[in-house]
Amino acid sequence: MKKLILIACLCGCLTIAKAQQLKSPDGKLTMTFALEDGGKPRYSLVYKNKDVIKPSKLGLELKDDKKSLLSDFTVTDTKTSSFDENWKPVWGEVKTIRNHYNELAVTLTQKETNRIMIIRFRMFNEGLGFRYEFPAQKNLTYFIVKEEKTQFAMAGDHTAFWIAGDYDTQEYDYTTSKLSEIRSLAAKNRKENLSQTSFSPTGVQTSLMMKTSNGLYINLHEAALINYACMHLNLDDKNMIFESWLTPDVKGDKGYMQAPANSPWRTVMVSDDARDILASKMTYNLNDPGKIEDTSWIKPIKYVGVWWEMITGKSTWAYTDEYPSVQLGITDYSKARPNGKHGANTTNVKKYIDFAAKNGFGGVLVEGWNEGWEDWYGHSKDYVFDFVTPYPDFNVSEIRDYAKSKGIKMIMHHETSGSVRNYERHIDTAYKFMKANGYDAVKSGYVGNILPRGENHYSQWLINHYQYALEKAAEYKIMVNAHEAVRPTGIARTYPNLIGNESARGTEYQAFGGSKPNHVTVLPFTRLIGGPMDYTPGIFEMDISKLNPANHSHVNSTIANQLALYLTMYSPLQMAADLPENYERFPDAFQFIKDVAVDWDDSQYLEAEPGQYITVARMAKGTGQWFAGSVNGDNSRISNISFSFLAPGRTYEATIYADAKDAHYKTNPQAYTVRKVLVTNKSKLAQLCAPGGGYAISFKIANQATVKGLKKL
Ligand code: NOJ
Ligand code: CA
DSSP states (O other): OHHHHHHHHHHHHHHHHTOEEEEOTTSOEEEEEEEETTTEEEEEEEETTEEEEEEEEOOEEEOTTOOOBTSSEEEEEEEEEEEEEEEOOSSSSSSOEEEEEEEEEEEEEETTTOOEEEEEEEEETTEEEEEEEEOSOSSOSEEEEEEEOOEEEOSSOOEEEEOBOOSSOOOOOOEEEEGGGHHHHHHHHOOOOSSOOOOOTTEEOSSEEEEOTTSOEEEEEEEOOOSSOOEEEEEETTTTEEEEEEOOOTTSOOEEEESSEEOOEEEEEEESSHHHHHHOOHHHHTSOOOOOSOOTTOOOEEEEEETHHHHTTSSBSSSBSSOSOOOTTTSOGGGSOBOSOBSOOHHHHHHHHHHHHHHTOOEEEEOSOBTTGGGOSSSOOSSOOOSSOBOTTOOHHHHHHHHHHTTOEEEEEEEOTTBHHHHHHHHHHHHHHHHHTTEEEEEEEOOSSOBTTTOOTTSHHHHHHHHHHHHHHHHTTOEEEEESSOOOOSGGGTOTTEEEEOOSOOGGGGGTTOOOTTHHHHGGGTGGGGSOBOOOOOOOOOBGGGTOTTOOOBOOSOHHHHHHHHHHSOOSEEEOOSOHHHHHHOHHHHHHHHHOOSSEEEEEEEEEETTTEEEEEEEETTTOOEEEEEEEOSSOEEEEEEOTTSOTTOOEEEEEEEEOTTOBTTTBTTOEEEEEEEEOTTOEEEEEEOTTOEEEEEEEEOOHHHHHHSOBO
């Protein structure tokens, strides 16, 4: 017995002696990797002497008779390197992105099986990324992942901004609580959705944002989710250890692998300044460089749409109320009595095209244009849409020609109703139909349970479908904005035609009962870490019963907050989601939506605190024009910012769209002020923000006449 203990101790000492360290380029972060007793890989992470990740296990459990990749490893090679380059995104928050990291690749060989697994760590100034790599080898070719066993051991009972773990939806409000409270609050967080599958009372989704009591901001997510299942986290709430929990397929398996292969990157971002988390480009940097050679057809766009009127119930996607069910190719729509509320009719679409053209928008989205919406969800229908057959009152060629004559791009809508198999059946024909009719962008949707039945929205099979649809779209030069698909993981670096995703609780929920007023102060720290969101801001009428008397939902936001979202919810695709008639009622506030840019050369986060506020200034691509926006959470506050981002020595005219003194997201959401003042880069602003409010600013260089007529700030 004594002898055994001695051997174990010797091994332990040996492995500790062999611990590898990796530092960030600025030296503030240190990762330690070691093999512990039994050849088990472990890592830990420290930021400025504070524990971020305490020693945590690494590895994968395999299915069938394969020995798992968890223990009995020896380190057979280590390689260190450094990388530093600048690259230019096709669209983005900044003109140039620096990709700067130190790398450690540890080759592990498993005793007896002789299998090889490399764990590659990349350390950036903003955090750590690591992944498992399975090189081509004789002893490990095909294998099935039973579970990935990556741990993230927290150093305390942190405050977390979380949504409940779910294999099918992310469309939940965020809950802010201690980690130890997740178990008791999870059921409450998981509000009803058309497709949802929970897996554990302490399961949460990524990107997960946390704040520690000693002032650190920690974010856990993944990058480059390709041919692998989406990772959730399951919390051992006795020990505060998160462990990866992959989304299973219909059989409960979590990944079918063939070497050479690798997992996505697991990411841990950390800083003592919350703004660094928002500004980080680490997730993009961990993705491959762009694979689309000619990107000239990928264009950021502001758009309007025949959409909010259906979401609020003012009009319908369906053409008729007469048929309880329809079957494409059999149902004769020419015999159906129209319900008189069908939004996607040619006259209404032309009205939106006119509105877009008059106000400088680039695109018009139309939903409910194609046959099949009468019974589109809730029935697990296989052949639900064909994506090419319009309703009798939607004239495709007339709309195509009219939009073209007005310089407007039509945006296609492909709702799959979760029938992915049906979408793949039709996808080539559908994309060809788009190109023939002047559509360069598609909003796709995956509402309801997935077909093939039993699959989950975030399993490996579905991840491969979203990727297939995206790459195929690129072949056709089509931009994609996928709703209900898996949350992004920076793939837009490689495929910049992925100009948007929903994959979180968007504005639509403001018409389905409302969202928390601080929701938009959390999303940039969570959902936006992996890429832009088609959040669809710009609602001016907060009382939804004014649009549809049967809908009593309230939009929990002020008008000034809605304007700020065009800055704080970065996206190359921005909708002005409300009805034209509501914009016409507030022309001075609408002016900001008309003016604001969608693509940027520079972005500077001025203030940030998850759940409370975010303030950002951005410089428009090519024009040098600055805009700023600030969103506020539940309590009123004064935002204090300096305009030091402006060019020195120049005087600007700043138009400030702000909450009125008595504004409030619930009781007085439409109370705002618009004022014009002269500012320089020395100016400072102290701006009141209402609960659920905020402000937006546009800057332009002042000319002689304006300098005379305006007051200084
Ligand atoms: C849910 C999407 O989020 C929404 O934008 C869309 O209008 C409906 N599905 C119908 O496709
Ligand atoms: Ca949705």
